[in-house]
Amino acid sequence: MVVNCEKVWREISNYLEGDVDDNLRAAMEIHFQECKRCHAVLDGTRNVIDLYGDERMVEVPLGYGYRLRRRLEESTRPSRRTFLGWMVAAAATVLVAGSFEIARSSAFRRPESRSEHARSGSGVPPDMMVVVSTEGKLFHVAGCSFIHDRVHVRTIVARDAIKEGYAPCVRCMKKYLQADLRSPRPHELPIRS
């Protein structure tokens, strides 16, 4: 087989790949020995492949590896972050629910007596109209001389006065308290509506 320059140029890449049959390879090798131009093409092409195939030709920006690793770490972290997120969310839910529960129980809880010395008003008829003052701690029968702040008074039923934490005046309410000396403290009583 005899090959010309054009055929050699067409096949030179395949020749370098080892992708030509034996006959063509032999013919090309004979041609390279005889043709200076084709020999120069072969040398140059081989040199190009060697130079560009060198790993020094693959340059990466400074810090590329570090940034890549960090990005990958960030991407593998979300599962942990999600778990942490769930934990935080769960804790927040417990807190919110807890505070809600506390608030709710406070709303329905019987208020403490306004005075630690006050007596329970459980013996007082609940529908009895009594007088309370804003700054005072006791509820009175209207006209009781022991009402201190007569300016800011209002009239409510005894049941509501007890709910608001007022205690019966031991003087004007005396007769209702005699029978109830051993009664439980206001916050221990059920609220009657």
Place this chain on the structure above:
Amino acid sequence: MPERRTSLNNPVDEASEELLIRRIRDGEHDAFYELIRPYERRVYAAAFAITRNDADAEDVAQEAMLKALKNLRQFRGESRFSTWLIQITVNEARMRKRREHAHVVEPIVESDAEGNYTPRDFADWREIPSETLERKEIREKLAEALSSLSDIYREVFVLRDMQHLSIEETAKALGISTASVKTRLLRARLMLRDLLAPGLGGTWTTRLHFAKGTKPW
């Protein structure tokens, strides 16, 4: 073709790579960096060959790695892991390029050049020693010559001659036939050879100092 000299050729043992892949699939995601580490430079180079921009190439490389991690279960081991990874990178880079140049009128798609390529006639070729690659300006000039090639030639050349993928792997990664790879590869190699020859591609060669004080060409 003789065995390539670079360490990029087959950087990892395939059995240990397979084991590593299994560990990652089983949930040990932290081991993924270990898996891709031998290929991080190659992935960047593949991305750069298409985007031709440092920032884009790095971004594409990162995205490609993340995609590989996400889709690792789809890797069937029918091809080398590196080929699969490069394929993802090529797709990612092409998508990026399309997205960023969406406003630009698409050029007519280049087809493989018809007819034969006639290499320029030089009396002889004096070898450019690989030691000269230590010099940054030489590497830059080579990169410049590579950049001047059309996309279709550059992509094939980078994957085959720089990434050392096989002809078949290159064809698969680029979604073209092996015949097209061969045609483009021939053209790319000959064009680069001509670009690096004396009198073409600038006067950079005059600064080289080779043995006996002569130019390499």
